[in-house]
Amino acid sequence: MSNSASSPPDGAAVSRHRHRVAFFETDAMGVVHHSNYIRHLELARICWLDEHDQPYRVYAEQGLHYATTHLEIDYRRSTGFDDVIEIAAWLDWVRGASMCIDYELTCEGTCVATASSLHAMVNREGRVRRIPKERAENLKGLALRPGPKVL
Amino acid sequence: MSNSASSPPDGAAVSRHRHRVAFFETDAMGVVHHSNYIRHLELARICWLDEHDQPYRVYAEQGLHYATTHLEIDYRRSTGFDDVIEIAAWLDWVRGASMCIDYELTCEGTCVATASSLHAMVNREGRVRRIPKERAENLKGLALRPGPKVL
Amino acid sequence: MSNSASSPPDGAAVSRHRHRVAFFETDAMGVVHHSNYIRHLELARICWLDEHDQPYRVYAEQGLHYATTHLEIDYRRSTGFDDVIEIAAWLDWVRGASMCIDYELTCEGTCVATASSLHAMVNREGRVRRIPKERAENLKGLALRPGPKVL
Amino acid sequence: MSNSASSPPDGAAVSRHRHRVAFFETDAMGVVHHSNYIRHLELARICWLDEHDQPYRVYAEQGLHYATTHLEIDYRRSTGFDDVIEIAAWLDWVRGASMCIDYELTCEGTCVATASSLHAMVNREGRVRRIPKERAENLKGLALRPGPKVL
Numbered sequence: 001m002s003n004s005a006s007s008p009p010d011g012a013a014v015s016r017h018r019h020r021v022a023f024f025e026t027d028a029m030g031v032v033h034h035s036n037y038i039r040h041l042e043l044a045r046i047c048w049l050d051e052h053d054q055p056y057r058v059y060a061e062q063g064l065h066y067a068t069t070h071l072e073i074d075y076r077r078s079t080g081f082d083d084v085i086e087i088a089a090w091l092d093w094v095r096g097a098s099m100c101i102d103y104e105l106t107c108e109g110t111c112v113a114t115a116s117s118l119h120a121m122v123n124r125e126g127r128v129r130r131i132p133k134e135r136a137e138n139l140k141g142l143a144l145r146p147g148p149k150v151l
Numbered sequence: 152m153s154n155s156a157s158s159p160p161d162g163a164a165v166s167r168h169r170h171r172v173a174f175f176e177t178d179a180m181g182v183v184h185h186s187n188y189i190r191h192l193e194l195a196r197i198c199w200l201d202e203h204d205q206p207y208r209v210y211a212e213q214g215l216h217y218a219t220t221h222l223e224i225d226y227r228r229s230t231g232f233d234d235v236i237e238i239a240a241w242l243d244w245v246r247g248a249s250m251c252i253d254y255e256l257t258c259e260g261t262c263v264a265t266a267s268s269l270h271a272m273v274n275r276e277g278r279v280r281r282i283p284k285e286r287a288e289n290l291k292g293l294a295l296r297p298g299p300k301v302l
Numbered sequence: 303m304s305n306s307a308s309s310p311p312d313g314a315a316v317s318r319h320r321h322r323v324a325f326f327e328t329d330a331m332g333v334v335h336h337s338n339y340i341r342h343l344e345l346a347r348i349c350w351l352d353e354h355d356q357p358y359r360v361y362a363e364q365g366l367h368y369a370t371t372h373l374e375i376d377y378r379r380s381t382g383f384d385d386v387i388e389i390a391a392w393l394d395w396v397r398g399a400s401m402c403i404d405y406e407l408t409c410e411g412t413c414v415a416t417a418s419s420l421h422a423m424v425n426r427e428g429r430v431r432r433i434p435k436e437r438a439e440n441l442k443g444l445a446l447r448p449g450p451k452v453l
Numbered sequence: 454m455s456n457s458a459s460s461p462p463d464g465a466a467v468s469r470h471r472h473r474v475a476f477f478e479t480d481a482m483g484v485v486h487h488s489n490y491i492r493h494l495e496l497a498r499i500c501w502l503d504e505h506d507q508p509y510r511v512y513a514e515q516g517l518h519y520a521t522t523h524l525e526i527d528y529r530r531s532t533g534f535d536d537v538i539e540i541a542a543w544l545d546w547v548r549g550a551s552m553c554i555d556y557e558l559t560c561e562g563t564c565v566a567t568a569s570s571l572h573a574m575v576n577r578e579g580r581v582r583r584i585p586k587e588r589a590e591n592l593k594g595l596a597l598r599p600g601p602k603v604l
Contacts, residue, residue: 023348023358024186024341026179028232028513031579033175034521035491039326042488046325046384056325057384060481068487072525078579081179082348082359126484126531174499174509175492179362182428185370186340190477193337197476197535207476208535211330219336223374229428233499233510277333277380326488328481330534335477383481 007104007111012090013142015048021083031078038071041103041115044087048101052091052142053135064129066099066119073115079107094139095147096130097121158255158262163241164293166199172234182229189222192254192266195238199252203242203293204286215280217250217270224266230258245290246298247281248272309406309413314392315444317350323385333380340373343405343417346389350403354393354444355437366431368401368421375417381409396441397449398432399423460557460564465543466595468501474536484531491524494556494568497540501554505544505595506588517582519552519572526568532560547592548600549583550574 008014019040027033045066049056059065079085085107092100098120105113121131131139159165170191178184196217200207210216230236236258243251249271256264272282282290310316321342329335347368351358361367381387387409394402400422407415423433433441461467472493480486498519502509512518532538538560545553551573558566574584584592 022341022345023178024184024344027174028177028179028181029518029520029575029577029579030179034524035175035488035495038488038491039324042326043324055384060383065482067482067528067531069528070526071487071528073523075520075522075524078520081362082357122482124482126482173492173496175495180367180369180424180426180428185373186337186344189337189340190475193477194475206535211534216331218331218377218380220377221375222336222377224372226369226371226373229369232513233508273331275331277331325480326486329476330479330481330483332481337477 008088008090009144012144013052014088014090015044015051017044017047017087017089019043019085019087021079021081021085023081026081029078031080032083034075037073037075037105037113037115040085040087040105041071041073041089041101041117044089044103045101045117048089048091053138062132063124064132065122067122067126068117069098069120070118071115073113075113077107077110077112079112083107085112091139091143092116093143093145093147094131094136096136097128098147099131099139099143100147159239159241160295163295164203165239165241166195166202168195168198168238168240170194170236170238172230172232172236174232177232180229182231183234185226188224188226188256188264188266191236191238191256192222192224192240192252192268195240195254196252196268199240199242204289213283214275215283216273218273218277219268220249220271221269222266224264226264228258228261228263230263234258236263242290242294243267244294244296244298245282245287247287248279249298250282250290250294251298310390310392311446314446315354316390316392317346317353319346319349319389319391321345321387321389323381323383323387325383328383331380333382334385336377339375339377339407339415339417342387342389342407343373343375343391343403343419346391346405347403347419350391350393355440364434365426366434367424369424369428370419371400371422372420373417375415377415379409379412379414381414385409387414393441393445394418395445395447395449396433396438398438399430400449401433401441401445402449461541461543462597465597466505467541467543468497468504470497470500470540470542472496472538472540474532474534474538476534479534482531484533485536487528490526490528490558490566490568493538493540493558494524494526494542494554494570497542497556498554498570501542501544506591515585516577517585518575520575520579521570522551522573523571524568526566528566530560530563530565532565536560538565544592544596545569546596546598546600547584547589549589550581551600552584552592552596553600
């Protein structure tokens with residue numbers, strides 16, 4: 001992933017998912033519990049695939065999943081009940097069986113978190129599989145940069 | 152389910168699961184979010200099956216699940232971070248393909264909630280199946296009362 | 303709550319919240335875990351207050367909450383990843399410090415669950431408080447029927 | 454955090470929290486949804502504070518919280534329903550208002566994930582505060598190495 005996964009870089013294929021914070025996402029500090037942002041990233045990935053690749057539902061029907069193999073997230077500001085968080089997601093790179101997605105979460109225009117996730121394509125048994133050729137070609141055309149030589 | 156699903160009735164086969172409240176279970180009211188109690192009931196059911204029937208894992212490996220078909224819960228007092236909730240569970244009744252479990256949740260000896268759940272046995276495709284004969288016989292011996300004539 | 307909390311009755315003030323099922327809401331049975339529907343009810347209540355009363359955020363800023371005191375739900379059909387669940391919510395009755403909301407959850411026009419929840423107005427310390435006069439009057443005008451004599 | 458946050462290094466003050474995977478933590482891939490591991494880290498931190506510092510409940514009663522400011526996690530193997538995950542946690546470093554905790558998650562002796570989290574001490578309003586002197590001194594004595602010069 002990039003060292004400074006900040007605002008979507010020029011040329012990135014970006015999707016923006018808007019999420020209104022539910023009360024059940026808050027914790028006793030009065031803010032959104034940090035574990036929920038990990039779920040917001042998933043919502044944004046699903047949205048990104050919808051808009052730029054194919055619905056995740058189609059992958060799932062084919063018995064394929066993008067298992068999460070690495071996550072990192074910087075929390076910059078807290079958010080609270082009823083805030084609307086916009087999660088921008090874009091494809092950083094893709095390789096034969098893996099990809100990296102970067103994210104910026106904003107609330108009323110202020111960055112509240114940045115994140116990056118790695119995914120490996122797996123089948124129903126959890127074994128790593130190459131991304132289907134057609135999908136891989138499409139994704140390569142959308143990636144911001146070539147994938148690392150070694151994962 | 153019984154009209155007053157309160158403390159375990161005499162003769163009930165009871166399991167008691169102790170759950171220490173995690174911070175991520177609290178909400179911005181400073182107490183455990185009510186949706187988490189539904190998950191506590193599941194923890195107690197799993198524990199009940201362990202102690203009185205067979206591990207749920209074994210059912211799952213056989214492709215069988217006790218799908219939840221009805222739930223009701225009375226919330227009496229709030230609980231907070233780090234409280235230890237004891238969830239008592241017992242089998243109210245069992246029929247060919249369904250059963251009813253009752254619960255009492257206490258915290259430091261005070262009742263904080265009572266609940267009741269109905270479950271139907273289903274296979275991997277979600278179709279209703281009879282409870283396997285051996286399991287059904289065991290369960291009948293543990294039920295507090297005969298099941299209702301009509302579910 | 304009504305005995306047959308089914309489709310919104312004639313004359314009910316209904317809100318309809320559409321929720322697209324996230325992958326993280328599914329479980330190893332391949333369907334939405336039953337505990338998540340309790341959260342869907344909350345999303346629909348928030349939506350109902352937005353459309354018919356005042357945003358829940360305003361209540362919260364005043365230090366007031368509608369604590370959930372009772373829940374019941376009938377699960378009729380399972381739903382899965384990416385399904386869109388429409389949760390219809392309406393006010394069954396309201397009393398001085400409590401109210402009852404009924405729900406019907408549908409997916410592609412088919413009822414997947416019905417539910418009912420009771421709520422007590424509480425302050426920041428969790429003590430029961432009367433619903434503010436203006437709110438109570440508004441709510442009474444929207445309730446389907448008078449509240450029960452005894453809660 | 455350390456570059457290879459693997460097994461607890463020699464000299465680390467380690468706590469080990471055992472967590473039995475609940476059914477509601479699984480997803481439609483049949484394994485524990487990756488977002489839940491973030492919650493397991495929290496369980497292990499709470500346990501670490503209990504055993505090596507002071508109960509988090511005491512911090513909370515003083516209006517102090519260790520807000521999570523950064524998380525990274527490597528997922529190495531999936532886990533499933535009823536697996537027992539052991540989460541080892543140890544303090545990597547501590548500074549005036551922040552600390553870093555490292556984790557190794559194992560299941561039946563096999564590493565399933567490693568992780569690292571940064572935390573800033575904040576008050577009820579979410580403002581950064583120095584860790585109380587007595588706590589800071591205790592923590593410094595337990596840290597594996599001096600904190601970075603610049604956070």
